[in-house]
Amino acid sequence: xxxxxxxxxxxxxxxxxxxxxxxxxxxxxxxxxxxxxxxxxxxxxxxxxxxxxxxxxxxxxxxxxxxxxxxxxxxxxxxxxxxxxxxxxxxxxxxxxxxxxxxxxxxxxxxxxxxxxxxxxxxxxxxxxxxxxxxxxxxxxxxxxxxxxxxxxxxxxxxxxxxxxxxxxxxxxxxxxxxxxxxxxxxxxxxxxxxxxxxxxxxxxxxxxxxxxxxxxxxxxxxxxxxxxxxxxxxxxxxxxxxxxxxxxxxxxxxxxxxxxxxxxxxxxxxxxxxxxxxxxxxxxxxxxxxxxxxxxxx
Numbered sequence: 001x002x003x004x005x006x007x008x009x010x011x012x013x014x015x016x017x018x019x020x021x022x023x024x025x026x027x028x029x030x031x032x033x034x035x036x037x038x039x040x041x042x043x044x045x046x047x048x049x050x051x052x053x054x055x056x057x058x059x060x061x062x063x064x065x066x067x068x069x070x071x072x073x074x075x076x077x078x079x080x081x082x083x084x085x086x087x088x089x090x091x092x093x094x095x096x097x098x099x100x101x102x103x104x105x106x107x108x109x110x111x112x113x114x115x116x117x118x119x120x121x122x123x124x125x126x127x128x129x130x131x132x133x134x135x136x137x138x139x140x141x142x143x144x145x146x147x148x149x150x151x152x153x154x155x156x157x158x159x160x161x162x163x164x165x166x167x168x169x170x171x172x173x174x175x176x177x178x179x180x181x182x183x184x185x186x187x188x189x190x191x192x193x194x195x196x197x198x199x200x201x202x203x204x205x206x207x208x209x210x211x212x213x214x215x216x217x218x219x220x221x222x223x224x225x226x227x228x229x230x231x232x233x234x235x236x237x238x239x240x241x242x243x244x245x246x247x248x249x250x251x252x253x254x255x256x257x258x259x260x261x262x263x264x265x266x267x268x269x270x271x272x273x274x275x276x277x278x279x280x281x282x283x284x285x286x287x288x289x290x291x292x293x294x295x296x297x298x299x
Contacts, residue, residue, distance in 0.1 A: 031064040076126040090147035097150035130189040138263040170251035174231035181206035
């Protein structure tokens with residue numbers, strides 16, 4: 001029989017080796033395993049388990065025959081449906097978000113900007129749609145990067161209708177690319193940690209390098225490359241927040257503002273949701289420890 005589940009714990013003794021696995025139903029189940037199998041499994045990771053049944057001392061037991069890490073056998077199209085059943089994930093419809101991003105890509109009119117952005121998105125889509133946007137604070141869950149990008153695009157569309165001097169090609173491309181290098185900054189979609197590249201270089205520098213490589217591969221040598229790199233370089237706004245440059249394009253200013261707004265308001269929403277009406281929150285980290293009041297609902 002096949003099971004998909006997350007390893008919870010191991011229980012080993014002189015004559016037995018058990019693996020406890022949590023299933024989609026939230027039920028925990030025990031498999032009999034070998035020492036070698038246990039050494040290859042990791043607590044908190046998700047696997048496809050192949051098992052068989054045996055009777056031992058007149059009791060039925062489930063024996064672990066083989067297993068494979070789900071990330072090694074399933075693509076993102078399947079994982080995006082499975083992972084939220086086991087891990088905290090973004091509260092949205094990921095397929096709708098993917099459609100929104102790909103629609104924005106298709107609406108980029110400038111051929112150079114569209115080529116670079118589509119190249120980087122489609123060549124990294126499998127990780128982009130599954131990775132978190134952070135290890136803590138904002139969007140630190142499965143598909144957090146996709147969720148953050150999706151909501152930034154929704155905000156940008158409305159703002160660009162009001163401030164119609166903004167070049168939507170740079171805005172849409174800048175939003176899609178601003179955090180794309182987090183797929184190299186972070187170790188994976190679950191149990192996420194910083195990689196060596198992430199610690200030594202960070203997603204801003206890595207993002208600029210990705211744009212440079214994409215431009216070279218597609219033989220694009222024009223101002224558009226530099227301006228896309230600038231949007232990525234400046235999207236944290238100021239040096240104190242990690243930006244090597246302050247935004248010096250109108251479109252870079254907007255990407256920085258929307259990025260900051262979505263990251264903060266997401267944390268505000270998640271924080272205030274844990275309090276009752278008529279209460280003040282504890283100090284919220286992204287607002288310099290400001291306490292917020294949750295108003296009473298009135299008909």
